[in-house]
Structures are given as C-alpha cells and as structure tokens.
Amino acid sequence: MLFMWKDCFWYLRIFEDYQYLSRMILDVMYEMRYFTIIFMIAIFGFAQAFYYVSNQSDEEHQFINTWFDAFRFSFLTALGNF
Numbered sequence: 001m002l003f004m005w006k007d008c009f010w011y012l013r014i015f016e017d018y019q020y021l022s023r024m025i026l027d028v029m030y031e032m033r034y035f036t037i038i039f040m041i042a043i044f045g046f047a048q049a050f051y052y053v054s055n056q057s058d059e060e061h062q063f064i065n066t067w068f069d070a071f072r073f074s075f076l077t078a079l080g081n082f
Helices: 003-015 019-030 032-057 067-079
Strands: none
Touching: 003 019, 019 032, 032 067
C-alpha cells in the first residue's frame, strides 16, 4: 500500500507544477527512515514491557493478552490516544 503511494508521487513528476512537491515528499519519506527505525524499536520495547507487566498482574488486572495487543497499545499511546 505504501509503495503504491510512492509510485503515485513518482508519476506526479510528469507534470511541471507537481515536480517540486512530489520530489519534496519523496525526500522527506526517504529522510524519515532512521527516525522510523528508532521509533519502532522504542515501540517494541514498550510493548514488551507492557506485555510482561500485564502478565505478571492478577487475572482481573491484566490489560493486555497478546503481543499484538501490546504493540497496538504502545503504538496508539505514542500517537496520543490515551
């Protein structure tokens, strides 16, 4: 899906008016790669911590059951969904 959007911006370079905008968006996406890698490492770290804390709690106080739930909880918390 992301590659489809990347191709869309690539094909927008055909038009003179959109060349600068599409090039800028592609450059920003390219420069975000290191941030994205560090961000995902932090998300997986917090997901692991939440998963272990939740599983060490009593049955009634567990708030995360699976790794996917832990990852989703961490990711949404990082986005500001409290």
